[in-house]
Amino acid sequence: MPRSSQMNSSRRRFLIGAGALATTATIPNALFAYTGGSSRLVVVILRGALDGLAAVPPYGDPDYASLHRELAIAAPGGPDGALALNNTFGLHPALSFLHERFAAGELVVFDAVASPYRDRSHFDGQNVLENGLTKPIGTADGWLNRALAALPRGSGRSSDRAVAISQNVPLILRGEAPVISKSPQATPDVDEDLLARLADLYSKDDWFSARLSEAQQTEKMVDGAADSNAMSKEAAKAAYPNRVGAVARMASELMRSDGGPEIAVIEASGWDTHANQGGAKGTLATRLAGLDQGLKSLADGLGPLWPQTAVLVVTEFGRTAAVNGTRGTDHGTGGCAFLVGGAVRGGQVIADWPGLHRTALLDNRDLKPTLDLRSVFKAVLDEHMHVDANTLAKRVFPDSSGARPLQGLIRA
Amino acid sequence: MPLAVNSPLAPSDQIFAGLIAARDERQKLKQASATESTDAKVLFNAVREAYQPHYRAQVLARAQSAALTSRPFAERLVHFWSNHFAVSADKGVVYGLAGTLENEAIRPHVAGRFVDLLTAVEQHPAMIAFLDNQYSVGKDSMAAARFASRSRGADTGQPKRQFGINENLAREILELHTLGVNGGYSQADVTSFAQIITGWSIGGGKGRLAGGVPGRFYFRDNLHEPGPKVFLGKTYTEQGQRQGEAVLADLARRPETANFIATKLVRHFIADDPPPAAVDRVARAFLKSGGDLPPVYAALIESPESWDANARKFKTPEDFVFSTLRALNVSPAQPEEVIRTFDLLGQRQYTPGSPAGWPDTSKSWDGSDALMHRVLWASRVGAKYESGVEPSDLAAASLGAYARPETLTALRRAASSGQAVALLLMSPEFQRR
Helix, strand or coil: CCCHHHCCCCCCCCCCCCHHHHHCCCCCHHHCCCCCCCCEEEEEEEECCCCHHHHCCCCCCCCHHHHHHHHCCCCCCCCCCCEECCCCCEECCCCHHHHHHHHCCCEEEEEEEECCCCCCCHHHHHHHHHHCCCCCCCCCCCHHHHHHHCCCCCCCCCCCCEEECCCCCCHHHCCCCCCEECCCCCCCCCCHHHHHHHHHHCCCCHHHHHHHHHHHHHHHHHHHCCCHHHHHHHHHHHCCCCCHHHHHHHHHHHHHCCCCCCEEEEEEECCCCCCCCCCCCCHHHHHHHHHHHHHHHHHHHHHHHHHHEEEEEEECCCEECCCCCCCCCCECCCEEEEEECCCECCCEEECCCCCCCHHHCECCCECCCCEEHHHHHHHHHHHHCCCCHHHHHHHHCCCCCCCCCCCCCECC | CCCCCCCCCCCHHHHHHHHHHHHHHHHHHHHHHCCCCCHHHHHHHHHHHHHHHHHHHHHHHHHHHHHHCCCHHHHHHHHHHHHHCCCCCCCCCCCCCHHHHHHHHHHHHCCCEHHHHHHHHHCCHHHHHHCCCCCCCCCCCHHHHHHHHHHCCCCCCCCCCCCCCCCHHHHHHHHHHCCCCCCCCCHHHHHHHHHHCCCEEEECCCHHHCCCCECCEEECHHHCCCCCEEECCEEECCCCHHHHHHHHHHHCCCHHHHHHHHHHHHHHHCCCCCCHHHHHHHHHHHHHCCCEHHHHHHHHHHCHHHHCCCCCCECCHHHHHHHHHHHHCCCCCCHHHHHHHHHHHCCCCCCCCCCCCCCCCHHHCCCHHHHHHHHHHHHHHHHHHCCCCCHHHHHHHHHHHHCCHHHHHHHHHCCCHHHHHHHHHHCHHHHEC
């Protein structure tokens, strides 16, 4: 992060809460005899590009209201005002659980952040977000899978240390390390005899054989989960499409089960608000409320595991600073991200704020990113999941020397 | 390529007009009863009421057509283009129209010219509404000028309505429908193209949006950004609607488009990693025929890679369900049957959730949980259709020489013919295509 000496008056900068990071003496993790397996990580991918200027309204920026117009969230205090984080930033009023976690010191808000991707295609943007490279093609596996392969060996952990809460595995978790997938839709009554015969039928086909045995192990995990009845009921109500609450609950139940996964990936779509986005109320507000409630379900469900959990909420890019012609926003660049959980050293907004003045915008339209998302990913994998720095720099995020890991995001 | 079944499906304009009528009716009721219901809630209920029967009828007709068609390759091409030009029914305004895009814009042109297919799709109300172009307004359009002169001096304290473009449709035409994301266009080209297609809208609005036949494509001259525009280095001087059509015609001829379409066809029909020789052959056929599609399909079929026994793809849920219906020679009778099936298997019809459509590689469909859902569905299908089916005949008819000896043994030893059907459907050779 730039120090104050690098700031200049012509470019508005706000570096909030990060001062503490530079001065806090953190005890190197190596001093602890870490055996692995106690930290929990949930990654929530918001597909479609969340409008960071709505989720984290920079109400203190002088250009915000005139650019974001009817989509802008008012300053804290008034009706439908932002939930204050500090004198510049707030949270969208629908994010009450997150705001509560901020006050409790469990939420870090990142702003003006982006992956290395600088064009405006959702699909390439999501590829870069998930493959951990600087370009959309070049590898068929995801950074979280590569990190998984490098996790310290946990004591008594099963081989399935990561789960995608969906029928299929998203790119971020694809790769050589084994992962499982489990959607909230139950698969009741699959005949044991049929499964045994299929196992036999698949014996000469490695691919089918592996998938079937993973599926059967996962079913056992679900059966052993603390509250499988309640989970099935919830799933039956809300299995499709992936409502955040149902998938969050499934994630927490699996993670709490004996030998359950340490890492879970959740996806939520519907953030591509090109038209009639709404402000404090409306389409996006409803989505944000669903996300907020989903995160609360996750925290409630994880219960005793919450103190050792970090939840990373990310999206492929931000949206245009100005409202478009249809009361929405088009594809942009810089946006926001969240890190929340009992293990998180929260209560901070980390934003090297470039400002929204016309001359400060990227390509005269987008919030300019000043923080690389990989700096956040690396910090979480290092401080929280104890993946060694060399592996992070070389294998997990190749070509990322410019994205140095942040420090002090996780409680020592 | 009409539907293979004679289904009385309503056309898109009628369906859309039904939505408008239902919304207006509910608005009136709301005002009369002064209830707390929000406009969003009113619209949501109107969408469900007006659209649901149409969505269900379209989904059923699609499955029946796939099951019964005597031209299965053409049907698969329809599905390919429908996914290439994807709209998603989880957007309320699209819900009841999604199937009409396939039936009205894609089926008539599947064996025609790409430019006609492209133009029909981009002017279909489902696509316009899905990608928000109906209210995209040029800043120097007549509507914007009139609004500016009217509101001059009147300061109501409210933020003024901003007139401007929405670049969603323009961007996705370039990225997803024609050139591809690496097709050599810039943000300036996206913005310019969005200006070019301002006014491409749907008829039947109110006030500023009055005019046109409700639910049909309607060019609103008053929203159109006037004047010549530069796109990909060429200046387009056409007037009005024809300017956008001229751009589509040029896009349909470009080598980047030929290459992008060829890559997608080869990935869909041959292999996840498209063999470059096959892509090249198909792309050359596209350029040579000027985008006339039958020679393009012929080049695809004639590619030796199409016949490579090792080039196999894991079926999508859609492939799996439709090939099962054909193998069993059955056709669904009720929409619930189809809807429940695809919900279970994770591919709700016409609902890919994004304009990129459903992913077309095995890795996107091969989760262990997905496999378990297929097992569950296969066992239900087996139980339902076990009478009247001789599993070994079924294997011979559906797999032919691809049936492995261990599969045939498993079928013979199965505990019931229902279980044998399930084993056949879940065999690796049936799960791949």
